[in-house]
Amino acid sequence: MAGKVSLFLAVSALLFWSFQGSEFSPGQFWRGIPQLFHFFGRMTPPDWSVWDVLLTSAIETLQTTIAGTFLGALFAYPLGVLAASNWTPIWVHLPIKAFMAFVRSIPLLLLALLFVSAVGLGPFPGVLALAVHSVGVLGRFVAEEIEATDPKPLLALQGTGASSLQIIQHGLIPQVLPQMVAHLAIRFEMNLRDSTILGLVGAGGLGFYVFLYVKQFQWQKSGVLVLAIIALVFAGEFAAWQVRKRLI
Amino acid sequence: MSKEMVIQIENARVEMGSRTILSVDHLEISRGERVAVIGNSGSGKTTLMRMLKGYVPCLEGKVVVMGDVFPIRDPQKMKNHHRHIGMIHQHFDLIGRETVWQNVYHGRLGYVSLLKSVFGVCSERDLQICAQAIHEVHLEGKQRRFARTLSGGEQQRVAIARALAQEPTILLADEPVSSLDPALAEDIMDLLVSVCDAYDLTLMMSLHLPELARRYADRILALKNGEIMWDGSSDSLSNDRICEIYEFMGTNGVVNGNGTRASRSAFTWPYGWQGQPLPGG
Numbered sequence: 318m319a320g321k322v323s324l325f326l327a328v329s330a331l332l333f334w335s336f337q338g339s340e341f342s343p344g345q346f347w348r349g350i351p352q353l354f355h356f357f358g359r360m361t362p363p364d365w366s367v368w369d370v371l372l373t374s375a376i377e378t379l380q381t382t383i384a385g386t387f388l389g390a391l392f393a394y395p396l397g398v399l400a401a402s403n404w405t406p407i408w409v410h411l412p413i414k415a416f417m418a419f420v421r422s423i424p425l426l427l428l429a430l431l432f433v434s435a436v437g438l439g440p441f442p443g444v445l446a447l448a449v450h451s452v453g454v455l456g457r458f459v460a461e462e463i464e465a466t467d468p469k470p471l472l473a474l475q476g477t478g479a480s481s482l483q484i485i486q487h488g489l490i491p492q493v494l495p496q497m498v499a500h501l502a503i504r505f506e507m508n509l510r511d512s513t514i515l516g517l518v519g520a521g522g523l524g525f526y527v528f529l530y531v532k533q534f535q536w537q538k539s540g541v542l543v544l545a546i547i548a549l550v551f552a553g554e555f556a557a558w559q560v561r562k563r564l565i
Numbered sequence: 566m567s568k569e570m571v572i573q574i575e576n577a578r579v580e581m582g583s584r585t586i587l588s589v590d591h592l593e594i595s596r597g598e599r600v601a602v603i604g605n606s607g608s609g610k611t612t613l614m615r616m617l618k619g620y621v622p623c624l625e626g627k628v629v630v631m632g633d634v635f636p637i638r639d640p641q642k643m644k645n646h647h648r649h650i651g652m653i654h655q656h657f658d659l660i661g662r663e664t665v666w667q668n669v670y671h672g673r674l675g676y677v678s679l680l681k682s683v684f685g686v687c688s689e690r691d692l693q694i695c696a697q698a699i700h701e702v703h704l705e706g707k708q709r710r711f712a713r714t715l716s717g718g719e720q721q722r723v724a725i726a727r728a729l730a731q732e733p734t735i736l737l738a739d740e741p742v743s744s745l746d747p748a749l750a751e752d753i754m755d756l757l758v759s760v761c762d763a764y765d766l767t768l769m770m771s772l773h774l775p776e777l778a779r780r781y782a783d784r785i786l787a788l789k790n791g792e793i794m795w796d797g798s799s800d801s802l803s804n805d806r807i808c809e810i811y812e813f814m815g816t817n818g819v820v821n822g823n824g825t826r827a828s829r830s831a832f833t834w835p836y837g838w839q840g841q842p843l844p845g846g
Contacts, residue, residue: 473658473724476618477731478648478675483682487671491662 360540367538370526371545377440378522378549382509385444389451389508390501396452397459398485404463414460420453425511429520440521447508447515454507458500462493495564502557509553513546523549568595571735571767572617576626579612579791587612587791589626594767596734599758601782601799602771605811609791610771614737617769618650619643631734648675651728651766653757655740657720659727661713665704668712668723669695672730698726701760718749722756729760736761738770742777754781775807 399405400413428449432442466489474488516524523546530539572594579587587609594600602610615621617630619637628635630646637643651672659668673691674682681688687695699705702722707715712723721741728736738757742750758781761768772778778785779799787795787802787810795806 469654469656470658470660472620473652473654473727474660474671474674476620476647476650476652477672477727478644479671480644480674480679482679483674483677486683487663487667487674488660491660494662 356536357540359536360543362537363541363544364535364537365541367526367530367541370538371523371542374521374523374526374542375545375549378509378512378524381440381443381515381520381522382447382505382512382553385447385512386451386501386505386508388444388448389455389504392448393452393455394459394497397456398463400456400460401463402460403468410460414457417453417456417460420449421457423450425450426514426518429515430518433519438519438521443512443515443520443522446520447512450511451504451508455500455504459493459497462496462500463489466492499561499564502560506550506553506557510550513550568597570594570629571596571631572769573629574626575628577616577623577628578625579609579616579621579623585791587616587623589613589793592786592793592796594769596767597765598784599761599768599782600770600784600786601778602769602786602788603773603775603778603810604788608788610788611739612791613788614652614739614769614771617735617737618652619646644675648731649733650735650737651731651733653721653724653728653736653738653741655743657717657724659712659720659723662711664709664711665699665715665723665726666695666708669698669726669730672698672727675731694732695726695730698729701729701763702726702756717745718753721745721753725753725756725760729764733766735767735769738768740771740773743773750777757781775802775810778802 396413396417400410400417402410402414404410425446429442429446432445436442436445470492471484471488474484479487512522512524514524516522516526517528519525523542527539527542527546530536530542570593572592574589574592576591577587577589578585602613604610612621616623616628619635622636631649633642633646637646660671670687670691673687673695677687677691699708702725704719704722704726707719712720715723736757741757742753745753754777757768757770760766768782770782772782779802782799785795785797785799785802786793787806789810795802795810
């Protein structure tokens with residue numbers, strides 16, 4: 318009983334501390350609601366004259382996402398196999414797992430900023446940022462999927478005299494392929510979402526123009542691009558869902 | 566003229582941790598014999614087979630299988646060793662997302678070079694052997710089905726066909742019928758014995774039911790606490806003996822259902838030969 322009370326008090330204190338520290342103020346939010354509508358009001362009616370910008374930047378976002386996801390997957394799959402603790406000795410999988418955890422801990426925007434300063438503005442640094450981030454996230458899923466694979470059929474294959482690579486090709490890959498593709502689809506969906514805001518730090522795509530127009534107070538134009546982002550992310554989610562539905 | 570010896574074991578010992586889980590003083594099996602291994606769970610049946618397959622190392626003594634002296638260090642020799650010994654498992658251990666034909670073809674992998682198997686090049690001979698193996702187990706109509714969509718009995722047939730595709734000399738069957746119902750179990754046992762006759766294979770199978778062992782084997786090995794306590798022809802095994810073999814199982818004569826099972830974490834790769842013996846073997 319005393320334990321429950323003290324847990325309740327501790328959680329309450331933690332919540333109070335957090336809301337206090339983050340200057341939480343319902344009154345201020347209430348007073349701000351008209352301003353919120355005012356903001357959306359300024360975006361309407363949408364100014365469709367930017368449709369050419371919309372089209373080119375949406376395509377650029379899509380291209381950035383595909384290239385970044387592909388590049389990431391290219392490294393994530395082999396690294397993920399090497400990071401599976403039941404397949405490789407500890408001095409191989411531990412450093413790789415640590416590396417992937419390190420990569421995951423860097424926020425995507427920070428990665429993008431890093432690559433923008435290295436290779437300049439445009440979609441290319443976005444591709445690099447997405448790729449590096451994907452290696453961290455996707456590689457971990459690959460490793461976990463392989464670790465969870467039933468080893469007995471693999472042992473049975475080994476017992477036929479198959480070599481290591483043959484066991485990977487005929488035993489491991491058929492067992493993990495659907496989950497691998499499903500993870501790739503989810504990664505693509507997430508990357509599409511992320512790449513729409515990469516423009517914030519100058520790494521190209523739809524986000525770049527949203528912030529450009531906001532800075533120039535051209536609200537009606539930026540509103541159109543926001544709509545495009547929503548549509549694109551929604552389409553990406555739908556595509557990933559379709560892929561997953563067919564596989565699992 | 567005495568028959569050719571395919572398995573010879575002298576004073577072999579297998580340890581798990583510091584505990585001896587199998588200790589065989591003397592065992593010889595000649596070509597064409599049908600040997601059943603019976604005994605309680607944990608009596609060493611599975612360990613004996615895993616030792617013959619080279620999955621668990623024997624610490625001392627002499628183990629000779631098909632002229633290969635253990636331990637086999639040369640990978641090419643190990644590969645040869647593997648393809649001469651087909652193994653059938655209690656839980657079939659097929660690749661569920663591949664077709665029946667592909668699973669049977671896996672038995673040929675030991676003969677096919679990596680490059681050929683990557684590009685799916687099958688020689689005429691491989692195709693012929695796989696087709697023959699599928700014919701033997703009466704699964705001609707189901708070649709294109711995915712293995713996971715088959716019933717347990719059919720999956721075990723695929724596993725037998727896979728082992729046949731290896732063109733083995735010895736067939737090891739580790740509780741081949743323990744996860745099947747009694748009628749199916751008899752089908753599978755009939756099939757196993759008939760293919761072993763047809764191809765002149767030496768069969769060693771571990772069985773939970775002494776009745777099956779007496780019916781299908783010509784020789785019975787009884788293990789208890791990792792040691793052979795009885796070795797003789799199947800007709801000479803009396804009921805009293807059977808009771809004695811199963812004496813200490815403590816469940817009023819009911820044979821404990823699922824015996825040995827490989828733990829999921831036991832697969833180490835690719836440093837397999839030095840791996841620890843599985844628990845409960």
